[in-house]
Amino acid sequence: MPINASRTEAPARIRLGMIGGGQDAFIGAVHRIAARLDDQFILCAGALSSTPERSRASGAALGLDPTRVYDDFATMAAAECARPDGIEAVAIVTPNHMHVAPALAFLQLGIHVICDKPLAASMSEARQLAAAAESSDAVFVLTHNYTGLPMIRQARAMVKSGDLGTIRLVQVEYVQDWLTEPIERDGQKQAAWRTDPARSGAGGATGDIGTHAFNLAAFVSGLRAESLAADLQSFVPGRRVDDNAHVLLRYASGARGTIWCSQVAPGNENALRLRIYGDKGGLEWEQEDPNLLWFTPFGQPKRLITRAGAGAGAEAARVSRTPPGHPEGYLEGFANIYIEAARAIRAHQRGELLSAAVEYPTINDGLAGLAFVEACITSSNHNSTWVPL
Amino acid sequence: MPINASRTEAPARIRLGMIGGGQDAFIGAVHRIAARLDDQFILCAGALSSTPERSRASGAALGLDPTRVYDDFATMAAAECARPDGIEAVAIVTPNHMHVAPALAFLQLGIHVICDKPLAASMSEARQLAAAAESSDAVFVLTHNYTGLPMIRQARAMVKSGDLGTIRLVQVEYVQDWLTEPIERDGQKQAAWRTDPARSGAGGATGDIGTHAFNLAAFVSGLRAESLAADLQSFVPGRRVDDNAHVLLRYASGARGTIWCSQVAPGNENALRLRIYGDKGGLEWEQEDPNLLWFTPFGQPKRLITRAGAGAGAEAARVSRTPPGHPEGYLEGFANIYIEAARAIRAHQRGELLSAAVEYPTINDGLAGLAFVEACITSSNHNSTWVPL
Amino acid sequence: MPINASRTEAPARIRLGMIGGGQDAFIGAVHRIAARLDDQFILCAGALSSTPERSRASGAALGLDPTRVYDDFATMAAAECARPDGIEAVAIVTPNHMHVAPALAFLQLGIHVICDKPLAASMSEARQLAAAAESSDAVFVLTHNYTGLPMIRQARAMVKSGDLGTIRLVQVEYVQDWLTEPIERDGQKQAAWRTDPARSGAGGATGDIGTHAFNLAAFVSGLRAESLAADLQSFVPGRRVDDNAHVLLRYASGARGTIWCSQVAPGNENALRLRIYGDKGGLEWEQEDPNLLWFTPFGQPKRLITRAGAGAGAEAARVSRTPPGHPEGYLEGFANIYIEAARAIRAHQRGELLSAAVEYPTINDGLAGLAFVEACITSSNHNSTWVPL
């Protein structure tokens, strides 16, 4: 059971910078591990915090060259662009409202951007960024990390190949419990910015996790959602954004779906769950046990397809490192987005066309995510009327 | 680990008749086992089929006295009422459109009625029956069987005692796959009547299984649903009733919920699933593994409460027969409704007040179910607008 | 999804008596439900306790004719034999040391015997009973109830048909925790007799649950165990019988196996688990989720075969009542042994040969169980040396 060695090592590391991700950040550290895991990137520079002191302290803790730890992204963009060994790509891991400004700055300089989701704090700034991304030659990758997981790739391939027949239903849940109580009042940093409309955007759960759910539904089903009807709640008294959302979806193909996202359901840690059904079969998957995919061809026993095991195909193998039964997890899935980013950046650097096999979430996924959040809010504000997407 | 002997045996069997339930029927045989399991009823008479020949053949197969096998319910009601040893109760297990007429007949004669769900094929006839039930002295039991399961009783008790705090979310799914293909066209008897509006009523999945889901939500949460918004589909071409429904619910207390019921989701056999969350904890349960109940007090590890095991209380024990780890299932849950019916009938016969511990679904649950179906159809016909319940 | 109606009803009930099973008994109540579930037996008489007063009180609670409630089995045997409507079969549900004497008495009178397991408290009395059973014309059924479960029948059929290839490994566990503490000292009635060598026999866990595990291994694999090596423990201070056993098995075919039985493993309620592997595939099953059977054809994805679902064959259907997803449990499995007993008794009464499809545990299974217990004790007393079976 040799692991997929051909993709886990490669000679030339891409020079990476980071915006945000200083001490106490969650997702910045995840990006760094993801970038490092397969030895395709090397972190060289950063503007790691909104306060210069913290940025420097964070840079020191990471062992960065102090001359390449910057007080702000604008200084960093200019300085790195001027260096012969300047960064080739930048990871943007700030709160949502601070994605667009640095992304614009780096795109304009032709530096590739790997940006955390959601794309922006509002649709209008998302559109501005999309325009910039289209006019820039640089690669833009949005880290909808769950699309990097092997069994999600497997599920997508099975849907595409017709194993489920015509898709009828796409059910996605993303359920957590960490905001069951008003911890944003107690200074919990993650809770504070994620429930602050000024920093997270108008969507709470819808933006933070609903966009993942919506993206996953689209990625696996290959279907276009046409409209939605939503009922949003802020169950926790005083909370300024939604912490629970019930969403009905209509797809252009005639398929239907639902999204339930919640941050107030005790007993759920990070329960992203996908179920998709067609007239010939069904697939079921849960993020907390990501190496398993349940497939039922209608009228036959349910089958358990495992990552790298019997029944898993080339699309799963392509983003898989270890033999069956040796579980890969969240970080490996995140790293797969970085692997795809590396492939795209290298193809760009060589002037080659990108292979069809390279798949990563793009600015369009980001726009769709913002459209989802806005439609949820609009619908909910209009008594759950159907709103086009 | 002695079993709950005090309730599994009792001297005097209640004389039971049956309307419907002849050969090829599903639910009639279930009712007979449920009535027999705890030795509280004895089947004495029946009008078992719409055709006299089949009724007689079915009666013979069941070993009934041929003089008490009748061609139709009206004849049976009159004849049994005239006998000194006539039936004390009747089980009505016909297709939905044939519940009300026999129920009215027996209620008028003071014979207790145990009726399969949904109560009727339409709201108007349901109201007629409700009026008759109120004016009759007889007991009326509707077999929403899942409310008889021990861990559902346990869940209800825990909600009531405040273990979950204030309820915020009530999520129920009832998902099957047996109607994925248009088997009603091939003469499958169960499919034929259940997808025929003339026999099942206007609701398909909503009536057949959605009413169970709606009833379960109310039973466990103790909350009153105030309005719903629904999107119904008939995915199978030519099908005349809904085979999938997405329903949003608003409860009077401010809680919210969803119901998803489907008969076209491959890989789901009889997947009734309840999840209920409050500001202090959550409960999760699945019908296919009915002896287990997952309880998470917020901020503590999830706990597995098992039927008759540590953590299960008196409400579960009351309807439980075997020690922990000796699974009880669908038939035992169904039998618990018959046990409750027997208790109610005996209390009635003795002129006693009914103990508060005796709980069974009533005509009001039946009315609520019909209201649910009608509201689903109304909402879906009006583009998922909110409809009061 | 009509249920298997042809077997759940039949006209002529077999008249049944019971020895043991009075108030506070566990297994007696189980036998009564099992006998009643499918309407094949009617309980008519009993000697329900070792004390006449308790026997009478228990008979009254069961609604038995007081003239047919006896003080002891010998009186009952004589009296019932003399009645024209005397019992046709007797269920023996006493503690182990009280199986043989009544069984001998009834067999001699040609009354069919349905006896709880283990067969006896010692090998010598087991042999005596076996001789009597062979010379008697009556049917003798031993209630190794787990062999009645549909998915166990399914597993056996798959092994027989070669789905696993040549069997290499048969791993069975039967693990409980109810004797973790010395509750026999506190007067817990079940614990008291089951840990008393005078009443249970020399084996504790080995006799009570190990015999089930050993029987299940033989039933499903179809293989003959040739020898065993065992290490037995009595972990609870003062306990007079084993409460844990580790057993290695060698089968005549060259296959190997293990049995682990324990009553002191906290967190295990009634965890009987079977895993069987051949050179072409593997099967896995757990009693606490008895409707599921996992099958892996080597080199293919694992498949979930469900009772009455796709992939389940005629052998499972034959002992199954409800559609897929409507779980059957412990009592239904037990009732299947009674169904088989009824078939055997009726064939006997009609003078017919028994159909090959009728399968129930016999006196030979009982002898094998006693041999298993004795070999475990002998091996453990000789430092786990291999002992022939």
Next chain:
Amino acid sequence: MPINASRTEAPARIRLGMIGGGQDAFIGAVHRIAARLDDQFILCAGALSSTPERSRASGAALGLDPTRVYDDFATMAAAECARPDGIEAVAIVTPNHMHVAPALAFLQLGIHVICDKPLAASMSEARQLAAAAESSDAVFVLTHNYTGLPMIRQARAMVKSGDLGTIRLVQVEYVQDWLTEPIERDGQKQAAWRTDPARSGAGGATGDIGTHAFNLAAFVSGLRAESLAADLQSFVPGRRVDDNAHVLLRYASGARGTIWCSQVAPGNENALRLRIYGDKGGLEWEQEDPNLLWFTPFGQPKRLITRAGAGAGAEAARVSRTPPGHPEGYLEGFANIYIEAARAIRAHQRGELLSAAVEYPTINDGLAGLAFVEACITSSNHNSTWVPL
């Protein structure tokens, strides 16, 4: 939910070399990811294959400086030792028979050794290495990687703190299916060396995976195994080492246990499973779902403790990167051994005493593993007699 940032980044990387791990190797690539994941090591040199050409090709694929890719370990040891920037530590990832010679060479030069398990191909060479390790000042780490998993650390801490009371039973299984057929004959490289006594040592499954199981039992229980009795099989015709083993264990404390290891059980990928029971509670864990630990305090409901979730303590947090519900897997557990190695090496370099919190498998674990394999073979060759450890 900030991740454990303090341990996932640190400035000064330890210079690492590698022996073995060239193209087509499995475990070498795993070691490289594990070393890289937390940015504590940088791979600088290697003798990556037994053939110089393959070593060079592998080095190029890894982007190593060609002058630091060596034809053999002896040349590498001498050359690296002479460089001012020579490696500080070496990872030995060759087949078992090639562990000792390079380990001796590097230890003699004071270069820290991180060695794959089992320690050696025979007890005699293991003892030779142990002597060298004792006389060397360098750190020696054996990669029994499963001891690095957070929930294994959690389990150990709970046992130590008395949550289970006095331990009675330690049950470990390590079950795979990849050697169900004689693939060693078809040139499958992993199978070829792992079933060749000259390269793997006399133990097959016992050495390859049984040593992991034995080590895990000791690590979590804290108990010393005193003797064992084993029955080993080579089920696949022509196989020269065991592919299945049933092992009984007696611990010095009076506890008992079993180990079942197999490579021929279809449907098992990498099923390492630990269950440990005391007089106050039980713990259950499975490697394929490594983020979960089931804990039953006797007499209370089973609890699910999750990595980084409620109920998980400091020992789990110390080796955990992501929030609850974001699964970590095999590679992260392996990386935790490298983290511990880095801590030990840095403490050594600073001349500091090692913190008690730093835990990694040592040469003594390696000796114990070899003793386990030898005892299994001896016992099995003597008809499963008990053999002291």
